Amino acid sequence: MSKDTRISMAVVRRLPKYHRYLGELLRNDIDRISSKELSDRIGFTASQIRQDLNCFGDFGQQGYGYNVKELHNEISKILGLDKQxxxxxxxxxxxxxxxxxxxxxxxxxxxxxxxxxxxxxxxxxxxxxxxxxxxxxxxxxxxxxxxxxxxxxxxxxxxxxxxxxxxxxxxxxxxxxxxxxxxxxxxxxxxxxxxxxxxxxxxxxxxxxxxxxx
Ligand SMILES: NC(=O)c1ccc[n+]([C@@H]2O[C@H](COP(=O)([O-])OP(=O)(O)OC[C@H]3O[C@@H](n4cnc5c(N)ncnc54)[C@H](O)[C@@H]3O)[C@@H](O)[C@H]2O)c1
CATH class of the missing domain: 3.40.50.720 (NAD(P)-binding Rossmann-like Domain)
Known part of the structure; x- marks a missing residue:
């Protein structure tokens, strides 16, 4: 569920990249990932990632990281990729x-x-x-x-x-x-x-x- 109804364009421009990397993780059967690991793969800082993803929901859990499928689904929805x-x-x-x-x-x-x-x-x-x-x-x-x-x-x-x-x-x-x-x-x-x-x-x-x- 979205926290902020208005997500800044700077964040929106990064979302397709999150979507792509999370999609790759899903295809590789990886079901959770920390912001640090995501940062190593994507190249954004871990704090940038936490800040970005915090804009639209509480997905990260302390000591658990992100649920890849949930996050991928949510980003798909935010990007409107659940529509035709x-x-x-x-x-x-x-x-x-x-x-x-x-x-x-x-x-x-x-x-x-x-x-x-x-x-x-x-x-x-x-x-x-x-x-x-x-x-x-x-x-x-x-x-x-x-x-x-x-x-x-x-x-x-x-x-x-x-x-x-x-x-x-x-x-x-x-x-x-x-x-x-x-x-x-x-x-x-x-x-x-x-x-x-x-x-x-x-x-x-x-x-x-x-x-x-x-
Ligand atoms: N965005 C980019 O990165 C990028 C890269 C290359 C080219 N372009 C641009 O993309 C456009 C197309 O480039 P291209 O190499 O495919 O050119 P092209 O000449 O191969 O194709 C253009 C097509 O548009 C048709 N056309 C012309 N006027 C038309 C109209 N009013 N209604 C319908 N069709 C019409 C032509 O018949 C032609 O088939 C150009 O504006 C070009 O500058 C953009």
Whole structure:
């Protein structure tokens, strides 16, 4: 049961990592773990872990540690992974196809229902049994189907017009791969994905430690 109804975004951003490590422990039949052991595996300090996990319940017991299954379930619930989401992809180029082909999102409850593109050469092609539809059909698809999350994989200059259609049809969750800050109403949640920012961080760290020679 949640203690705090509002968990800080800094904690929320760490939750998927806890979820992943606890999932690994479960698969290895480990049923309890101390914050120290979790800290050794995850790389956050034990006190950070205790503080984070304390935000949403009293899971740790003195001298026992954490019940892995209970904690994993609770984090799943907090992350909303106990629900099912209908997702669609707009833009079936390199990134769109890669995301569409990655079937593991399904196991977390994210079900890919439709894919749209404007390129007539792509329309009609199937990815994982889902036929790519003409983006001209997007509005009517949204009128007739419940969509929870739209994944934008179109070029930057087209992303806002796609987002405008999605917003006008009541979509509240957008996973945006286009490198642009989309303008949407406050009640629409956008998560931007930036592979290049991660790559630049790697580059910084290599150079900071003089590990890179050119
Ligand atoms: N977030 C990241 O880390 C990351 C990494 C690489 C690329 N990107 C971005 O992802 C986007 C896609 O990159 P890509 O390499 O897949 O490009 P791509 O050119 O291979 O694919 C883009 C697809 O979008 C389609 N498209 C264009 N306008 C459209 C519209 N209005 N409606 C529907 N479909 C439309 C095109 O026909 C094409 O199939 C770009 O914005 C790119 O900058 C992001």
């Amino acid at each position: 989401y209908n997702t669609i992809i707009i833009g079936a180029g390199n990134i769109g196809q890669a995301v569409a082909n990655y079937s593991s999102f399904e196991k977390y409850g994210f079900h890919l229902k439709a894919i749209f593109d404007k390129n007539p050469k792509l329309v009609g092609i199937k990815i994982r049994d889902i036929e790519i539809q003409d983006v001209d059909e997007l509005s009517s698809y949204l009128d007739n189907n419940k969509v929870d999350i739209a994944i934008i994989c179109v070029p930057r200059l087209h992303a806002q017009s796609v987002a405008d259609i999605l917003v006008s049809k009541g979509i509240k969750g957008i996973w945006n791969f286009a490198p642009t800050d989309l303008q949407v109403p406050d009640d629409v949640i956008i998560e931007n994905v930036h592979l290049s920012e991660s790559l630049m961080t790697l580059s910084y760290r290599l150079n900071e430690r003089n590990l890179f020679e050119d």
